[in-house]
Amino acid sequence: MLLLTAMFLMTACLKGEDRDVAYYEDTAITSFAVGTLKRTVHTKTKAGKDSTYKAKFNASKYAFYIDQTKREIYNPDSLPVGVDASKVIATIVGKSGGAIALNMKKAGATKDSLVRYVATDSLDFSSPREVRVYSNSGNNYRAYTVRVNVHKEVPNVFNWTELTANSSLGSLLGMKAVSLNGKIFVFGDNGTNTVTYATATSDGNNWALTGMQAFGREAYKNVCVMAAQLYILDNGALWKSSNGTDWTQVAVTNIHRLMGASGNKLYALNASRMLEVSADGGITWREESLDDKSALLPVQDISLCTLPLKTNSNTSRLILVGNRSATDYAGDTAAAIWGKIEETSAGAQVQPWAYYGTVKGGKYRLPRLQGLCVAGYNGGLLAVGGHGIGADKTKGFAAVYMSYDAGIVWRADTAITIPKGFTATATVFALTVDANNHVWMVCGGSGRIWKGRLTQLGWRKEQNVFKE
Numbered sequence: 341m342l343l344l345t346a347m348f349l350m351t352a353c354l355k356g357e358d359r360d361v362a363y364y365e366d367t368a369i370t371s372f373a374v375g376t377l378k379r380t381v382h383t384k385t386k387a388g389k390d391s392t393y394k395a396k397f398n399a400s401k402y403a404f405y406i407d408q409t410k411r412e413i414y415n416p417d418s419l420p421v422g423v424d425a426s427k428v429i430a431t432i433v434g435k436s437g438g439a440i441a442l443n444m445k446k447a448g449a450t451k452d453s454l455v456r457y458v459a460t461d462s463l464d465f466s467s468p469r470e471v472r473v474y475s476n477s478g479n480n481y482r483a484y485t486v487r488v489n490v491h492k493e494v495p496n497v498f499n500w501t502e503l504t505a506n507s508s509l510g511s512l513l514g515m516k517a518v519s520l521n522g523k524i525f526v527f528g529d530n531g532t533n534t535v536t537y538a539t540a541t542s543d544g545n546n547w548a549l550t551g552m553q554a555f556g557r558e559a560y561k562n563v564c565v566m567a568a569q570l571y572i573l574d575n576g577a578l579w580k581s582s583n584g585t586d587w588t589q590v591a592v593t594n595i596h597r598l599m600g601a602s603g604n605k606l607y608a609l610n611a612s613r614m615l616e617v618s619a620d621g622g623i624t625w626r627e628e629s630l631d632d633k634s635a636l637l638p639v640q641d642i643s644l645c646t647l648p649l650k651t652n653s654n655t656s657r658l659i660l661v662g663n664r665s666a667t668d669y670a671g672d673t674a675a676a677i678w679g680k681i682e683e684t685s686a687g688a689q690v691q692p693w694a695y696y697g698t699v700k701g702g703k704y705r706l707p708r709l710q711g712l713c714v715a716g717y718n719g720g721l722l723a724v725g726g727h728g729i730g731a732d733k734t735k736g737f738a739a740v741y742m743s744y745d746a747g748i749v750w751r752a753d754t755a756i757t758i759p760k761g762f763t764a765t766a767t768v769f770a771l772t773v774d775a776n777n778h779v780w781m782v783c784g785g786s787g788r789i790w791k792g793r794l795t796q797l798g799w800r801k802e803q804n805v806f807k808e
Contacts, residue, residue: 367475367482369440371433372404372413374488380422382494397423405802411484413471416802418489425488426466432457434473443470443483489802493795500759500792504545509537510787513557517770517782520565524780525550525584526770527560527572534559534574536584541774544791550584564644566601571622573598573608578622590622600644602658602682607644613637615693629692630678636695638662638676643714645721646682647746654685659721659747661706661714663729664699670730673701674708675723677747696748701732704749706741708732713771717779718794720744722756724771724781737764759790 379397384390402415419425434440440457454472463469465488474481509515512528512535519525519541526537526547534555537547555574562573569580571590578590578598595616597609606618608625615628615637630637642662649655660678677696683689698705706712709725709732716722721743727736739752759781762769768784777797781790 366435367438367473367480368408368435369406369413369432369471369473369482369484370435371431372406372486373431374399374402374404375429375431376400377419377429378424378427379420380424382422399423406484411482412487413484414487414802415489418491418799421491421494423490424466425490426464427462428465428488429460430463430465431459432471432473436476438476439474439478441472441474443472445470491799493799495794495796496755497795498756498792499795500790502759502761503789503791505787506537506547506789507787508549509547509782509789510785512768512784514560514768515770515782515784516560516563517772517780518563518565518570519772519774519780520570520584521568521582522775523584524772524774525563525570526782527563528770529557529560531557533557534572538584541776541778544780544789551581551587553579553587555579561642562598564598564600564606566606566621567604571598571601571606580621593622593625595625597639597642599642599660599662602644602646602656604684605682607658607660609637609639613639629690630695631692632695636664636676636699637678639665641675641710641712641725643712645714645716647716647719647721649681652683654688655681655683657746658682659714660693661712661721661723661747663708663712666729669699672699672708672729673731674698674705675712677706679746704751706743706747706750707734709734710736710767711769713769715771715773715779717742717773717777718797721747722753722773722779723750724758724769726767726769727765735764737762737766755794756792759792761788762790763788 377397377399379395380392381395382392399419402417404413404415406413432440441454442457444453444455469486470483471486472481472483515526515528517526522541523538527534536550538550539547559572559574564571569582570584572579577592579587580590581587594610595608596611599607606622608616610616614634616625617628618625640663645659647657658680661675664672664676677698678693680693681691706723708729710727710729712725714721714723723741728734737758740756741750742753743750762783766783770782772780778791778793
């Protein structure tokens with residue numbers, strides 16, 4: 341308290357001059373910024389050995405948000421890994437020039453330890469720190485918790501975790517995986533019926549057989565998720581379930597293949613291999629418009645992905661990926677890809693599907709892979725598959741392919757690779773992505789299971805919008 345008393349006596353002292361002074365009782369921190377910091381950078385020598393060096397890092401472009409309601413100050417975009425937050429030069433501004441102090445109380449201490457803020461001092465923000473700003477009179481103060489967030493992981497690193505192998509999954513003759521309500525569901529052909537196994541996304545080591553509904557062997561190919569419901573098509577009958585155990589028949593349709601779903605519409609191929617859509621959960625269907633021949637539509641290894649547009653919350657880009665018949669179109673060297681803009685706002689125009697002109701291949705084509713699986717990931721599309729079909733001679737599971745332009749250009753990814761131990765000759769496998777951005781892969785035959793995630797997709801997102 342002696343320190344703070346001195347702070348306010350210095351503020352009030354006017355060198356003996358008689359002058360009226362206005363004191364403001366309200367106070368707040370109005371600005372917080374950091375400058376150049378020290379950073380330890382990890383690198384490799386020419387010999388490939390790990391090495392580190394010290395460098396200066398300009399952190400002035402990292403904005404700090406001030407939540408006046410919660411009295412918190414933090415940077416929503418964390419500083420890079422290796423930045424030393426224990427030696428920070430910070431610029432802190434208080435309303436009406438209010439005096440600022442830091443509470444340096446150590447863990448376990450019962451009394452505050454206040455230190456006057458000096459703009460040129462190096463401050464320790466390696467852990468959350470209380471900062472106070474006082475009113476001009478010193479009678480009132482506001483205390484803020486300041487967090488200088490620093491990443492603990494290098495971005496764009498993908499690590500697979502292998503889970504406990506499951507012999508029941510390994511025995512399936514065909515499979516498809518989806519994610520819903522905190523669970524991973526694997527639908528597969530056991531030689532007699534389509535059966536369903538499930539595990540919590542937080543688990544993955546323990547799988548349980550769900551439901552007693554008997555679906556045909558081919559039904560696993562016709563599974564999708566829409567509006568917190570599982571949908572499955574079995575010999576023209578469409579069913580739905582919220583848990584994979586209790587199923588309700590929706591309708592008997594002329595649908596031949598359930599291709600997938602957007603946020604509120606189901607898409608399918610009819611018996612004539614024309615693309616149809618249902619906006620009422622599968623009860624009624626209408627034919628979709630195409631900008632090219634329907635013969636160019638995929639009929640096997642089908643994935644339908646929804647990519648929300650950042651510019652419009654009511655608009656998404658749908659990407660349909662799969663292969664044409666291996667028997668009828670043996671000359672294809674790439675997957676068949678179509679796209680469509682879907683708007684959900686009232687009065688929006690219905691857009692046709694556009695063919696991307698892909699099946700004849702090209703430098704940046706998506707290979708025509710057996711069992712091709714595609715999923716939305718990291719703002720783009722992720723694809724994995726087995727050996728090439730027909731004229732495509734691509735080696736199976738040679739790479740994970742990514743597209744960041746809605747399916748036009750595809751490249752073998754350098755960060756995400758096939759997990760070690762995944763059988764390159766596998767003809768049965770499944771892939772899906774859960775709500776926490778984990779990619780799941782299940783290998784038929786061995787029953788081995790992996791899940792992994794890009795480091796930055798697991799980082800906490802700080803609030804950066806404040807409303808009254």
